[in-house]
Amino acid sequence: MAKRICVVEDDESIRALLLAALSAEGYQVNGYSSAEEALAALSELRPDLILFDIMLEGMDGVTALKLVRRNPVFSATKVILLTAKDTETDKVTGLDAGADDYVTKPFSVLELSARVRAALRGTAPVQPEVQRFGPLTIDMKTREVQLSGEPVELTYKEFELLKMLVQNADRVLPREELLQSVWGYDYIGETRTLDMHIGTLRGKLGDTASDSQFIRTVRGVGYRFIGQQPQ
Structure with missing residues (x-):
């Protein structure tokens, strides 16, 4: 059975790109423009992986991630953060909140697809600095x-x-x-x-x-x- 991925991104063009790219990889993909909308659907969908944009309108991605991690139902769900911020503090904050990986915008669709595959395998790719x-x-x-x-x-x-x-x-x-x-x-x-x-x-x-x-x-x-x- 195909893995299910939820994409939470308020930029419509980026969300559409991610939905198309991940669907082409064979995943079942659902897209949401807000964390509140996504969180309301998660219990029914039980996704294998969630892509959270950090800078969402309303509830931000890190706050939503913390709520997901408090629910034992999603203990096995992988989370990748999408962020326009590229500082060490922002990355550490996201990882400490329970993210499995992060991707900095602008990103390569090829890189993101590789990170999704790696996260679903349980190991995120690490490149030397x-x-x-x-x-x-x-x-x-x-x-x-x-x-x-x-x-x-x-x-x-x-x-x-x-x-x-x-x-x-x-x-x-x-x-x-x-x-x-x-x-x-x-x-x-x-x-x-x-x-x-x-x-x-x-x-x-x-x-x-x-x-x-x-x-x-x-x-x-x-x-x-x-x-x-x-x-």
Whole structure:
């Protein structure tokens, strides 16, 4: 029997995206715009996993999570928090309240799907804060990047783009998904914005059109970060 997931997200476009993506993965999915609405339905649905947006109107996601954790009926239910906040305190607060994992917005649908699968298996994927790919070193916490020991100055968008590519290393990420996750829904279709940033990012990482060590173009689809670097 398919696992059931409840999505609690007050942004209609994000909720619709999550419902479509998770349904495509074969889950039974129910969506709610408020914590109050979701909590009223949980006893009947008995979901295997709940996605709670933290910044909900009315009751926030952390408060709703605490109520879920007080009910022994949901002791086996997994909870992932969706948050626009990326500070250590916010993450610790959520985990201390009983969350099994958290995903920071903007997020990759591929990453979220992987975290859902991992949570339902009982183990959330953990990526090291400092990641190394040949001469490239990326500190996800401090947002510092070095190439052959020298600092690489990236803009906020360039780092977010690199972060998403790295988190999905060796996977082809479609242009539309990169735009949606890094720039938001208003930029869907504006692929020139993405291509220009990719070009600038490549230049800072030492990639060239004829020799792309880190970021490869998949013609007609998008981009792929090369995770397996030659020794």
